Structure formats: C-alpha cells, structure tokens
Amino acid sequence: MRIALALLATALAVSPVPAAQAPRTAVETLAKDSAERWVPFELTPANHIRFAMKIEGRPASALLDTGVTHSILDTGFARTARLKTEVRGTAAAIGGDLPLSWARVARLSLGGLRSTERPMALLDLSQVHTGDGRPVDALIGADLLGPHALDIDFASRRFRLLPSGVAPFPGDRAPLSRNPEGLYVTQARLGRTSLHPVMIDTGDGTSVSVTREQWRGARLPQRPLTSTISYGLAGPVEAGLTVTDALRLGDAPATEVELRIEGKDFADRTGIPSRIGVGFLQRFRVLLDPGAGHLLLASIEGTAAGPPRSTSGLLLGYGHNRLSVLHVMRGSPAAKAGWRRGEEICQVDGAPIRETAPDAADLAWAADTPGRKLRLGLCDGTDRTLTLAKFY
Numbered sequence: 001m002r003i004a005l006a007l008l009a010t011a012l013a014v015s016p017v018p019a020a021q022a023p024r025t026a027v028e029t030l031a032k033d034s035a036e037r038w039v040p041f042e043l044t045p046a047n048h049i050r051f052a053m054k055i056e057g058r059p060a061s062a063l064l065d066t067g068v069t070h071s072i073l074d075t076g077f078a079r080t081a082r083l084k085t086e087v088r089g090t091a092a093a094i095g096g097d098l099p100l101s102w103a104r105v106a107r108l109s110l111g112g113l114r115s116t117e118r119p120m121a122l123l124d125l126s127q128v129h130t131g132d133g134r135p136v137d138a139l140i141g142a143d144l145l146g147p148h149a150l151d152i153d154f155a156s157r158r159f160r161l162l163p164s165g166v167a168p169f170p171g172d173r174a175p176l177s178r179n180p181e182g183l184y185v186t187q188a189r190l191g192r193t194s195l196h197p198v199m200i201d202t203g204d205g206t207s208v209s210v211t212r213e214q215w216r217g218a219r220l221p222q223r224p225l226t227s228t229i230s231y232g233l234a235g236p237v238e239a240g241l242t243v244t245d246a247l248r249l250g251d252a253p254a255t256e257v258e259l260r261i262e263g264k265d266f267a268d269r270t271g272i273p274s275r276i277g278v279g280f281l282q283r284f285r286v287l288l289d290p291g292a293g294h295l296l297l298a299s300i301e302g303t304a305a306g307p308p309r310s311t312s313g314l315l316l317g318y319g320h321n322r323l324s325v326l327h328v329m330r331g332s333p334a335a336k337a338g339w340r341r342g343e344e345i346c347q348v349d350g351a352p353i354r355e356t357a358p359d360a361a362d363l364a365w366a367a368d369t370p371g372r373k374l375r376l377g378l379c380d381g382t383d384r385t386l387t388l389a390k391f392y
Helices: 075-080 212-218 265-270
Strands: 027-030 049-055 058-064 072-074 085-093 096-110 113-123 138-140 149-153 158-162 172-175 184-190 193-200 208-211 226-232 235-244 257-262 274-276 284-289 294-299 314-319 322-328 344-348 355-357 373-378 383-387
Touching (some): 049 138, 058 075, 072 075, 075 113, 172 184, 184 212, 184 274, 193 212, 208 212, 208 265
Parallel strands (some): 058 138, 072 113, 193 274, 208 257
Antiparallel strands (some): 027 113, 049 058, 049 096, 072 138, 085 096, 096 113, 149 158, 149 284, 172 294, 208 274, 226 235, 235 257, 284 294, 314 322, 322 344, 344 373, 373 383
C-alpha cells in the first residue's frame, strides 16, 4: 500500500504519489460549538504549523499538513500507545520509498472534531526537520481536515474546524476542490501561464513551487535566478529560486513571492505540478473549504511583502556546536568566494557557534543587511571573510 505524502519546508521535501485506499471505518463528529474551539499553534523556524492535540488520550505534538492524503502517526508514538499494526507497505518520497504500515486509532480529538476508529499511516517522523529540534508525533492530513472548513488565523496563531459552507470573514476568493487522492487543489496564474492544478499544502514551509516548463512558459520579466536545496525523508533535491510579482491567486495581492523552480519528478508522480505553501499563506487569514468549492484570503496588516532572503548564499545545518554547509546558492557571495558543500564553520566574528534551541543555532547573520562583512572561522582553524549582498 502507498500513501500520498507532501511535507515540505525550508529544508524538507517529500513527493506524494496517488494513494491506495486506507482502511475506512472512522466515525467523526464536529461539535456544535466548533467555532469557539480554536486550536493555538506556533510556526516553527521551518514554517510548519505545530500544535498540541490528543491521540488515544495521550498528548501529541502534531503538524497541520493538507499535503498528506492520510494522517500519519510516528512509529515511536504508536509503539508507546501499543497500537496494533494492520497493513504494511511503502510511502513514495523524493529519493526513494519508505517503510509504511497502518494502525487504527480508537480516539482522536482536534478542536471541535472527535474521531473514533481512525486509520492512520505509520512512518518514522524523526527525520522531519522543523528547525526547533522537537519531535513530531503526527501529521494531520486531508482525510481529517477535508470534510470541514479550515480557518487559519496566522496573525493570532490559531486555527479551527467549521462546518463547510460558512464564511467567517470577508476576503479574496479562489476556487478550491479535492482531487481524486483527496488533496487540496486550486488554480492560479503565473505571468502568461495558467497553473492548474495547484496544491494548497500547509505542510510546505516554502512559498510557491512550479516546474521548469511552467516557469519558462510564464515568460516573466528577467530577475536574478539562484539555487536552493530541500531535504526529504529519503534524500536531497536541488531547485532554482527567484522572486516574482507575477503570481495571481484569485484576486489576492501577491508581490515579492519566492518561487521555487523544480524538475518534473513531483509532477510526474502526482499529476500536480505546482504547490502553494505556508511561506505564501501566512501573509493572510485563510479559509480552506473544498466542500464549498473555494478558499478565502484576507490580507494581514503589517505583514512583510516578501520572504527573508539569504544575503550570504550559505544554506547551513547545525550539529555539535558547528555549522555545516549543505548548499552554496548559485551566484551568491559565498559562491563567488569559493565556498563548498561540506565545509564547517565554528565561529562567526570571533564568537563560537552555540545552540539557541535544541539542535538549532542562530543563523540570522546569513540573511543580514547587504554590505555587512563577516569573519567566519572554519573548524580547521582557518578564517575567511564574506561580504553580504543582495543577489536574487
């Protein structure tokens, strides 16, 4: 059995494929006062929507992920809860297949939603990198969320599930439905290219992703193009990266949108060539209501027009009080200075690298003000200078 899975973030990418049917005997009820049952959340450093919930009566730390066809439980959590495995199979991810099994969860609660006898896929979620070093117990996907309206209030860091058909706030409207695999899809326009279907993926921390063919067909005004990398549960994937004002999603304003330009692997395996993630959605209050056939976007006052941009060109990983270079962005100050993947940094301007949170360090300097000159101490004892600059 296979499951469609698409959890992406600043350094995470997993490609979904059409899913075989999971066991289906769940019974769900949405409370009459569900509008009052807000679920508080936090945005992780990698733009994941993290919240607390109850699974089998146990506290669980979960991510909201409309890019997952069936909700997923971590294998370690399932062992602790003594859940019985029912079916085995694989999940197709970028870089290879992952072992997969299924279990039935007797009790699950989320805001005003109660679900019993819920089949959930089991995967090792220890490699889900949220950037805060904390474990992930579950990914709550389209199977649970799709029958309802999902109201995400990014300004107040809270969400709720509502009956389909309500409109709790005015906003710009765009079409929304669920494809045969159950994923949320809409349509948009990029320059001269119509994008359809476009996945709305709350498990994707980036802004907007398209294929190279779509990007070329859009015939956008020329802007600098660089490169980036994402790490999936089964391996890394490199993509192009630029910023554009040419995206249109309904009537919602969309300036300075970060655009990832990928190969066709994702599109070929899913039939979905484009994705919109939290990096874009967090500019708005969002209502996702596929049952009513639309999504609503209401702009949040004071939200930055565009995403933070690297000014160093170094994409870094942290471990054991040192930073490892995972990728050197094309055309960046680091690329021009000859930096290479695998080099390790132990000091920044004479200060040693230290943890600011479990498995995380302060990387604000890598996207600091253009013109700043950094002295970076490598772990082999040598020093280098790097002058920050805007390059895309």
